[in-house]
Amino acid sequence: MNILPQSGKSLLPSLVKVRPMLLLTGFLGAGKTTFLRDMLAHLATREYRADVILNDRENAFIDKETLKGNAADISALTASCVCCDGYEDLVTMILKASESQHDILVIELNGTADPIPLQESFTLLESKFFLRPRWQICVIDARYFRKRRRFNDLESLQLETASHYFISHSSNLTEKEGAELEGAIKTINSGASRTTASLLVDALSQAIASNSWPQWVEYDKMIGLGGWGGRNEKSGPYVYYNDAGKLIRDTSKGKGGSHGPKHEFVITTRDQEHPITRGLPAQWMHSKDECYSHMRGPAEHMTILATGCDTPASQKEGRHEPMLMVLSYGKGRVFHTMLGDNVPGFEGVGFIETFLRGAEWAATGKVTREIPKDFPTKQKSSSRLFKAITD
Structure with missing residues (x-):
């Protein structure tokens, strides 16, 4: 469909204020930056431009260097934790990013951050951020989930408010171990959806379409x-x-x-x-x-x-x-x-x-498809399960 009038001037407004904000959480070493890099690559194939804020007590600038070329803009917040002493700096960065004309803002939290107070604060500040919808993706390390002793509660908090989760390092899991891990995850957050970088970008595409412009x-x-x-x-x-x-x-x-x-x-x-x-x-x-x-x-x-x-x-x-x-x-x-x-x-x-x-x-203007035999009934839904690529 051609949306250019005869004058050649686009009907698309010069500023798109509504953009998704993604919080990427997960314990130390779970694979957040690897997931982020993969997601940015998929976003690039859709020609979406992302602003990225990295928070790490030690390695934020190192991660920034490894991600160069994959994002439209990358800011590093180091030597602090955004859920406590780095919170004000984070808000300043988000306010600046909310004025950007890029498509998505991604914030990778450090591995020991508790996202719950951040989510509560962001809800209060929504009118200033102009960043919607707000999703949280929790990266879960299959090798160590619920095996972190005194950090088990923190790991649960990182998952508790997530809208999506990704399981890393899962290639060596048996079918039984995989089912047990899924059960443990659902016990903490039954509403979160399992995802991959590719599937998440697919979902983002629809969210952007529904909320855009x-x-x-x-x-x-x-x-x-x-x-x-x-x-x-x-x-x-x-x-x-x-x-x-x-x-x-x-x-x-x-x-x-x-x-x-x-x-x-x-x-x-x-x-x-x-x-x-x-x-x-x-x-x-x-x-x-x-x-x-x-x-x-x-x-x-x-x-x-x-x-x-x-x-x-x-x-x-x-x-x-x-x-x-x-x-x-x-x-x-x-x-x-x-x-x-x-x-x-x-x-x-x-x-x-x-x-x-x-x-x-x-x-x-026509439909030639037959109704499939597995189409749902009023009483029962039906699904064709995707085979997720988990690593």
């Missing part, structure tokens, strides 16, 4: 509904179905974008005649995922194909949120899915199939 009017017209990034009643109405099946366009004041904990939720097909959803069950269970809610935007030339409900509290409100949408923009066709925030969501057959059908329709 809140001030870019034409982009909001392309996607219909968006969230976060300062979106509010000026961005457009909340759009959802109520329990009676009526389409609601709510113009009341309020911010755009929220979601509850990851959970399985039922998708309700609203348009069974559209090529993308034709032949799908009237209702089907989506795999464990975040259900975006309270999205708002212009919602022009938009048809909602399917909806889902967020957490039980949202269900009580009678809100059935748009999950699959199609729009027309100029001469172009747009398919917009809200599904697939994390690995379990990506693995869901419902996500996989609707994504493929949506891509085919956007490209050709």
Whole structure:
């Protein structure tokens, strides 16, 4: 799709204020810098530019040298710990980075840092940082997890608030040992998703697309509904179905974008005649995922194909949120899915199939795919598990 007007001037705004912030945690020697280097390489293949802040009591400047050429900008904070004596310096660096025009900010914490007070402080400072969403990736060393004696509690704290985790040095684990390690991790944080550098960048790509360019009017017209990034009643109405099946366009004041904990939720097909959803069950269970809610935007030339409900509290409100949408923009066709925030969501057959059908329709206006036999039912989700590369 050509988004350049006849004048040749791009419709893309000069400043993109909404960018993800990643906190990289893990105990000493777990492999954080190795994971960071791998992730930066994958970001580069997508042409994303990252600002990096490194914190280490001794080796921050050494790590900075090894990462040169992999990031747009690298700052080193050494001889301190950012969760205590280095906190003010870190905030200053983040405020500076929040003014950058690069795409992502990554902060590698030192191996003995407790991320919990940092996360709490960052929540209070969100209005100043302009960095969203905020994810925490914990690198777990398979050789030593829960074997650090007096540091076991600290290692647990580093995992407790993580949104994602990566297991390093796992090539020598037996199947039984791997299962036991996964069980121990889930005991501490059942909501975190296992990831790799490649899978994390895939998830970031979607997050950037959903949260991007809140001030870019034409982009909001392309996607219909968006969230976060300062979106509010000026961005457009909340759009959802109520329990009676009526389409609601709510113009009341309020911010755009929220979601509850990851959970399985039922998708309700609203348009069974559209090529993308034709032949799908009237209702089907989506795999464990975040259900975006309270999205708002212009919602022009938009048809909602399917909806889902967020957490039980949202269900009580009678809100059935748009999950699959199609729009027309100029001469172009747009398919917009809200599904697939994390690995379990990506693995869901419902996500996989609707994504493929949506891509085919956007490209050709038709859908030739057959509904697969393993498509989920209303009672049971189904998944095609990815084979994670763990080293």
